[in-house]
Amino acid sequence: MERRLLYPGCLVLACLQDYELSARSVLGKIGVELEDMHEFACCASSIAPSFTNEWINLAAYNLALAEEKGMDIVTLCGSCTKTLKDAARILDEDAGQLGRVNRRLTEIGLSYSGRVKVSHIIEVMDERLDEVVAASIVEVGIRVALQHPCNVYRPEELMHFDDPWHPQKMRQVVQAAGIPVVDYDQEDECCGSALLMSEEEPALNLARKKLSSAIKAGAEGMVVSCGNCAMLLKNFQHKICKSAPGLSLPVIFLPQIVGLAMGIPAAEIGMKV
C-alpha cells in the first residue's frame, strides 16, 4: 500500500466531509492510503494572490510540510491542485524566489527544496485504472454527466494532464468503474462557481445552463471532483432551482460513484441509503 498525504483544502475541510470520506475509502481500495496532513493551511487559491505577492509563502508552506514528512500530496479540488503546482514550478525555476521563500519558512522551522509531487484524485485514479476495473464489482445502474474540474488540466503547459479543451481522463475513470456516461452540450464548460464570489446571479445562470443541458441529455446524476464545482452545483442547487424547478439533479463526488461500483457501504462513502 502506497502512502500519500491528503490535502483537503479549505472548502472540503469546512463543509464537504463526504468528499474526503469517499476519497479515503476508494483510494484505499486501489492501493493508496491517505494520511492526515496536520497543520496544513489554505493553498492561497486565487484569493491570496489577489491581495499580495506573499501568496507563494502560503503555498510553499504546504509543500514544505509534505517534504518534511517525505510524502507526496493528493488534492481534491482543482484550485488547490493548480495553485500548489504553480508554486512548485515557480520555486523550481526561480532560485531567487526559492531563497526568499526559504528565508520565511526558516522562521517557522521549515524548508523546501522541490521534492514534492502534487496529484489530484483524478490523476491518482487514472494511474490505477486497472485497479479501478478490478475493484468495481457492482452495477450502479445510473447514467451520469461529468463536470470536469478546469484547474486540473488547464493551463495545459502547467498541468500536463488531459486534453485542455475536451478532457477525457475523468470519463475513463468513471467508465472503468462500469458506469455509463452521457455526453451533453455544456460538458466542456466551466461550472462557473468562482463567480459566486463576485456576481451570484450570473453564476447561478451558468449552472442552470449546465444542469439543463445534462438533464436534456438524459443524465440521472452529475459527477464532480472539485469542491468548488460541488459548492455551486450541489450546495447552491436550491437557489438554482428556485426560478427553474425542473433543474434538480443529484450531484455525486467521483469517489462516491466509483465507491458504489466497488460495493463500499454507503456510510463509508458519505452517502445516505
Next chain:
Amino acid sequence: MDKGKCTGCGECRQYCIVARAGCASITAVLCDGSDAGAWNCTNCWKCVEACPEDVDIFTFMMKKRRKLEPPAHYRQSYENIRHTGYSMPIEDLNTIREIWGLGEIRKVDPVKIRKLLSGTGRRRS
C-alpha cells in the same frame, strides 16, 4: 500596468465564460482597456489556453485586482486566511469530523500564518 505581449486580439474574450455570460471580465481590460471586471473570473483558464501570445493573464489579473476595491466575499476570505490560515470558518472542525467518522486534524498555528503573510494585505507591486 504592463500587458506584456498582448496585442488586444480578442481571442481570450471569445472563450471567456464570464464575458459570454454578459459580465465584465479581465478580458475586457486586455482587449479594449475598459477597467471593469478584474474580480469576475471563474478561474477556468480558457483565456490562457487560447492566447496566441502567451500573455501571463493570471499575474496580470492579480496585479490589477490589488489596485481595485475587492468584492466583500474576497475580502472576507482573505481576512479569514490571514487570521486563521483557512479561507472558510472551521471552528467546529473536529466535532463535525467525528460525526463523519473522520480523524482529528490539528489546525495550523495562526502565528505561523502571520509570519508567512506579514504584509498589510493590500500590497502594491
